[in-house]
Amino acid sequence: MLGATLGLGLALLALYLVRAIRTYYSLSHFGGHWVAGWSRLWLLRTQGSGEMNKRFTEVNRKYGEFPIGEGVETKSTIFRFAVWVSPTPRSASLTLVHRADETQAPRLGLRRPCLSHPMAELFRRMSAVRSPFTRGRWYTALKLHPDRDNITSYVDEHKHAAIRTRMAPGYSGKENVHLEADVDEQLLKFLDLVSSKYVAQPEQDIFRTVDLSQVTSYFTLDVISKVAFGQTFGFLDNDEDPFGYLANLAQMLPAIIVFGVYTELTNIMKLPAVKAALPKSSDKRGLGRVMGFARDRVQERFGPKAIRRQDMLDEFIKRGLTQEELESETLTQITAGSDSTASALRMTLHFISTSPPILERLLAEARAGIEAGKISRPIIQDVEARQLPYLQACIKEGLRIYPPVTGLMAKMVPEGGAMIDVDGVEKFAPGRTQIGWNSWGMMHDPVVFGADAEIYRPERWLVRDESEKERGRVARMNETVTLCFGYGRFGCLGRGVATMELNKAVVETLLRFNLQSCNLAKPFNEKVVGFYVHTDMDFVVTERSSGDQSALVRLEGDKVDAGALAGAYEE
Template identity: 40%
Template sequence: MAEASFLDHMREIVGDVRPSIAIAGLVAIFVVLWSVLSTWQQYNRLREFKGPRLAALSKWWLIKKVGGGRAYLDFWESRNNTLTISTGSIARVGPNDLLTDDPELIRHILNVRTEYRLSDWYDGMRFDPGNNNILPWRDEDEHFKLRSKMSAGYRGREVEHLEPKIDKNILSFMKLLGKYADEKKPVDFGRRAQFFTLDVISDLAFGEPLGFLETDSDVYKYIQITEEMLPAVMVTTIIPWLVKVLSSPVFKSLLPSEKDRLGFEKLMGIAKQVTAERFGPDKKVQKDMLGSFIAHGLTQKEAESEILLQTVAGSDTTATAIRLTMLHIITNPLVHPTLRAEISKTHFSEPVIPDAIGRDLPYLQAVIKEGLRIFPPVAGLMSKQVPPPQGDTWKGKFIPDGTKIGYCAWGIFRREDIWGSDAGEFRPERWLESKGEKLRERESALELIFSYGRWQCLGRPVALMELNKVYVKFYND
């Protein structure tokens, strides 16, 4: 009887509406109810963590921020609006996304024995959607194998003339800047810093610079087109399934390819061409990074992807460090003369300071560290996933398995309990004044710029060598 009365009631509601329309309406109601329930469950599982209200319900807040070009500041502000500036914290920035400025938590996540894994955020970092590279490789065993094949090349052990090649490109950089000085013309230093780092990494990666400094131009419009693409790339880190859609046969034919003459795709073509020369019966053997990778077992496809990653990731981050540090040096009336005085007292016969000497200059090292701290060159979420099935507990708060935790670089390096009440100021002296446990705490936090543990950046030695040399040469000339 109850069933019959229900059907009668539904007939009264539907009336003369066609059955197909009625069914569609019921399906729509079911979908809405399911969506509401799903959203509530997603919201509820991370309800203990505060953040922007919209972020708890939808990915839209996160998409808007990463696509807007100032996500590093938005993350910091959202964290500050939710929590206190003086203590380590976790904020919610998505339905399943958390953000932290706690160095201890980050080291816990990244340590070599961690059960955390790379999240699908890294799928958006596949520069060539058809091929993987060491950055987004989420299979731990494959990642370890690839890393072991590449470590010798990145450390420079099997790269012939690594330091002289960096020196050569520094001299080309100074020659280009000198030309503008002689002609009393303004120069876009930030852009030329990118020219320099792109030529360095291409010279080390496959034996010759791409020619940015020599031509004083954005070769193949690589920088311009990459900057235009970047917001879309960052959005795919939040919606990673877009990568699979875009790499499908339907869309792939519509996208740029390595056959293009300009931009990132042209670089893909160069990577394929250079790598192809190192394989086959008439293969070219060279003692550069690519040669080292191949000698340790990288396949042709793997080598293509890795030198592409090197060029993209290894140039922009170092260029950011150089231009922002130089900006703070030349606009600081205390730092500028102090650094000049230390360099003027340093003696060496080479045209560019040897790396070993640069590493021993205390004020130079303080300037380098402070430059990396005041404007960290890597500011993406780089989210890791909480291990199943047990989840994790941090400082009394339970974090469910499958939750993604990213890091707020800007927040880490503005923590007043770590850096002092002047954390927002560029003051290299803080590194010389720090002693004992405080110095260890600060250096441990700064190390996170290059990641940590099993995911530490392989390019760290090359980047630091460039920084040890380039600032000295500005004053040396």
């Protein structure tokens, strides 16, 4: 008996080794850290480092570089996850030519020679509507419910396409007549909260600070609950996390990291003991409480006394989503739509408020718009914001320098494999290879964004002259930054809502308040886990108008005691 067990064990080990070696060599030509070729531990370490964005970018810079443009080097990443043995991430730079799809996807450069960057081109090709690439197993980690998938977690193409078709109209905003008014209402509450509770008045010895990381999350969470269900969670009303949701999310980070690498572990959610420990809608706090809130709001739309409101939920119901589907999808809406927009908002505010020339230029544009009657008060309308070039440049630059989603979003090479062009050499990526996305690397690429790509500089988005070269430069940047919302059949459905929030909140906040970071040497703490967990982002806030007045200095008389530094001019 012992002998048979030992024999079986050795046979399994041999099988594992053969597969591991085959997997390793099938992708060894892409280069990368050797550990990543054998196990996912490298990936786990990188994702758990809290700075996955920077580490992936370092890897891309180290391995598989290929010269492009004017001798500048650029990079991308490929991760290999084997069919069933331990996945083996690899890295390499690449452009993509896919054999099976050659008729639809001509070789890079032939169709749009100057606009496409190889990394962006690859990303688009994989996500395009008729692409044979599919979602990788990475997406299964986005399942929030033990039994139910949601739009972000379906790896089955047909199921994903079916739910997306039914949900897209609800997101489009055309049917959601309350959308803009709902966003305005929450923004006014946000501004009111800052004004009533956080404005410092040092001249009256009132010293206060606000944690921007917190209040921006409160704003986007209340917006999303209002536009999704017609009722807010009450973050802004209470100036706190009423359900303990954000705290619960922070506790779940280790699990998020591990599940994002060992995606098969999502199956343990089906085990009765694990299932019992998972958040559920009857919970009093945390994600479970949010699930309960979503369940109650959905329930109100059904039955004899059903509430009717022309909004997203109503549109989803009209498109035939069941009560169960709605509970799961609305929860996804909250997780997908709150943190991403909040980080875009807070980082954009941070960069503008810490760069006086940028702030001044933005304020000048906004004030001119108000004076000309082109900006509604008290809140700018979305259509008006889209007419302000410098505001748009500031927002795009914010999304670029801190792309809100840094998760791998791995797409899978179809059966039969794909040819991938590395350094001008075509290399074969076997079927089921998963190709991860390094959004940070893509958005910080000097080839696309210029040699100062690491710097927040909205001016790069403004066309300097009418030459074809200049228009091509800006068009290429626009094509790339838009990818931070994904693309094609996987692209973000909430993009319109997010853009509306940013269009309004950035300019209205800065028009009212002067923001000063409390600690420029370390303005915030950050953990990057596919999204950003920011804490301690403390700012001093003063009313902009009073700040402006106090800056007016009157120099009266010939001799002024300006209080110059003592000692420097003394004998």
